[in-house]
Amino acid sequence: MNLNDYLAVSGLLFAIGFAGVMLRRNIIIIFMCLELMLNAANLSLVAFSRFHVSAAGLPDYNGQMLVFFIITVAAAEVAVGLAVIVSLYRARRTTHVEDITSMKF
Amino acid sequence: MDESSLPWIILLAPLVSVAVIVFLTQGSRTISAGVSILAVLVSFVASCLVFHAPDPAGVNQITWLDFPALHVPIGVTIDQLSKTMLIVVTGIGALIHIYSAGYMKGDDGESRYFAGLSLFMFSMLGIVLANNFVMMFIFWELVGVSSYVLIGHWFFRDAPPAAANKAFITNRIGDFGFMLGILMLWLATKSVVFTEIEKSLGVSKFENLNLTAATLLIFCGTIGKSAQFPLHVWLPDAMEGPTPVSALIHAATMVAAGVYMLARVFFLVQASPDAQWVIAFIGTITSLMAASMAIQQNDIKRILAYSTLSQLGYMVMAIGMLSKEAAMFHLFTHAFFKALLFLGAGAVIYGMHHEQDIWKMGGLGKKMPLTCATFAVGTLALIGCPGFSGHFSKEMILAAALSGSKWTFAAALATAFLTSFYMVRLFVVVFLGEPKTDAAKHGHDAPPVMALPLVILAIPSFLAGYGFFISHFVPLHGTEAPGFVSLFAFLAFASGAVMAVLLYRGKKEDPIHIGLLANKYYFDEIYAALIRWTQELLARQCGRFDRWVLDGLVRLLSGGTYAAGFALRSFQVGNLQAYAFLFGAGIVAFLWYVVSK
């Protein structure tokens, strides 16, 4: 597999994630799809890191650094996001986005 | 002490008094009055010293503004003209300060009053001493301010603030012309100093039209300050101020500033024949019109105010007839007897517990003999009774009028007749006959502090016209009036006086009613209507502009914003996925734009 293949796979993963966000009504599933999209980005970053080899024959760790940070932030995000979903469920007894339309005009 | 510092002492003593009163002695009315009187006495003594010293040779000035194109010094002019004026201003000023100490006793604003008087003295002396137009203009405005403060002294009543506003605003109209005139002269000669302008006038650097316009604009200042037609309306209303103020500012000194200024720039008047004609015309109109209005007034101070207008018209006319001596002579004598009359009126008002209607007085001659006697002296001087000062100066004015045309002479003669008529009317109604009210029955003479200035002023009112007296002040170099002028003047005086005595002796109310004159030719009403009309027109146009142009713009903006907001509101569907869709679609569109490029 070369870089383009990885990027294509990554793009497909992203598209699946996006389609999931659009199609599903359950907010937890939507959240999972968001994670899919994040990971699609991670994959392309790691592929670029492998593609950009230094003179010493090492992959470019800058890309992997970014992945590392994304994973960390994603972990924090998941924690907060799930806490929000729990409080939302407590208040509204639902996890369906169609039922949450307080901000509608 | 160096002689060149004397003028500065004259000028600054009242200013020091203002500062002391405002910052230190505001709480104590007696000390404030003392400080103010002391300051004016210092100015008077210094003025006497200056008067007796020979004219200084050099220029006494300090540089103030120094730009390449504009040099404005702060300097003093000492010559015969300003010396005379100094004596008049500080002398009468001192007497009126002393009189005020009695008249204003017990008034809550006494400190403020004396601060105002001192400020006025400072400003007036500044006008007298100024050696250039800019300095004169500054003091000119300061005089307006102090006049405003003093007219509106009783600001808690209704009429005085309105009168103060009227005086100030009317003056501003004239001052605007004055300022334009100064600017024109400066543009033409590159100087604002009187002597330098006079010099470059000799070189005749500018066109005739230009000079006439400039002179007339300068004359606008006189029209405002000396209350000439058509800006005369403020002076009668200014009588709402305390009576000593009316005496000092609105009779003897400030209103004479316009005449003094014309005398100071007499070279301009001489150089522009067209302007002379206009000045003489305005003066004649004012004198005749004001005298005719005076015969139907019932307020003792207003009668005197119209009389002042009329006499100022005389002076302005004399200037227009190129008789500076006659104008200054009359200014000089008028200052004394008009101040005397006003102070006498003040004493009457004081004795009558602030009653000003002459038809509620009567028989006061027996109750206030001293006031009556001094008032009689003033009246006789004003109406030109032979032997009194007014006789001499008025004859000179009439002679000057004769040098113009027979019409101006006739108008001046008619004015003299009317003057005699209304002053004798005033005197007969107030001092003779029977008391018409209880207040008049219990009238009494003024206390000594007020009586003293009356007596002192009566002396020059009588003497000021005689040659041995006046020759020290106004050089008259043998201008003798022709004999028939004296005859006519005497006839005018006598007929007016006799008619008034016959008409008004023993009358309880005014036997003649002329609505046009009693209502002052409806000037106030016409002006009010004119202003209301123009204002309404202007306001309507402004309103239209505001409604259609400005509001249109604002409505366009607000409407656009509202419409945009309304359109964008439909995106706020409240559905998370719709937002996500829009977000993704936006990114895709952006990517497509980037990629396709």
Place this chain on the structure above:
Amino acid sequence: MSSLLPWLFSAIMLGFACAVVLNRNPVASALSLVVSFLALAGLYVSLNAFFIGVIQVLVYAGAIMVLFLFIIMLLDLKAEERRTLNTTATLGGLLVAAIFVCELFSVLRHFHKGSLPFPPLAAGPLDDVRGVGTMLFSNYNLPFQVIGALILVATVGVVVLSKRELK
């Protein structure tokens, strides 16, 4: 590593990603997500990013997915009954996704450098943990500290959110 394995992992990953989207039972979706992430970790390894691969398994497949499952069980979510799909939303979502994929492929077609094989790495074992660690504590020290603060804030936020009753 055989050149076939990455394709296999890619297929597993994409397949289970689709399963995440299509499953109606949230628990099944979550488990599919775990499988998808494990396959992704395999892809990382195929790219010689061993450390990231391990982190992926530990953090995502381990910690985060357990969190998801906990929440699903906490809220006691049942499989959603068949709901009528909102056709507009479905079509719109699919359309945007399709356009995105098309754009991606059109870009990749012109990116010829990307179709070359990856450049060779240095011979011998690749100690990428050392490389990542060195870079993390030197070049990326400040972001690293900031991330620490972020996690602290997130922790506090979660505690506050779960303590307070939302009305």
